[in-house]
Amino acid sequence: MRVTAPRERVYAALTEAPHSTPEEIIERVNAAGGTPVPPSSVYRALEALEEIGLVTHTHLDHRAPTYHPADHNRHLHLVCRSCGVVLESPASIADPLVAELEQEHGFVADVTHMAIQGECRRCRS
Amino acid sequence: MRVTAPRERVYAALTEAPHSTPEEIIERVNAAGGTPVPPSSVYRALEALEEIGLVTHTHLDHRAPTYHPADHNRHLHLVCRSCGVVLESPASIADPLVAELEQEHGFVADVTHMAIQGECRRCRS
DNA sequence: TTGAATGCAAAAAATTTGCATATTG
């Protein structure tokens, strides 16, 4: 795995703005100026970074996946339908559900990959 | 809301094959023969059916949404990463998590909209 | 009859691919 400028710039963009879609990353990487990075290189960089575990992606909603630096404190993503805010909660909060799913269905769940939709405190009030 | 042929055919396709993507629905509706229904009409029919609550959609993975007839027994979707099988579980299995999320974050979760990724019993063995 | 819905074709949006060139290790 080579360290290249596009990969470094994509990773930098993700630390500046986690939960970015590919499009947002493309824009951010290029907004910074310097040699432009074409979309195809951004897509390939994301793929590479994800493969070595530096980056992960999550599906927050019906749109494109969002990428962020891999976090060893895995977390659940909670997305508000009204305002779009993304809350995070330790993945462990779902441990009882995960255990139940395994017992009931023999299914080993990864609750961090897909967000949970709902409505946040502020929008409810 | 008018009852029209395209809408009836789209709904019929969903009862025959729930969890279909728009593309699959387009194919199924037209495979049946008869007057072809163009993609735009399928998309519009899905939107209309969803609006009146006859149909819902769920995000099973990174691909297109999948549609199915609305079910008053709401359920969680469990998707196996290896084989792609879609298991269902009563939404109530997540009640404790939902309660916890509300208490901790004031977030009212709808756990049925996004599937949970993981690995099914058969693929694990 | 008449407004809602369709069908068609074209546009838009998002992602992928092939290939020659440049670059890392």
Add this chain to the structure above:
DNA sequence: CAATATGCAAATTTTTTGCATTCAA
């Protein structure tokens, strides 16, 4: 030096939109 990664352009894929025509109520 040799294999990997980039940049560019074109091709795909998926979904949306405008508009004249048709059809359900």
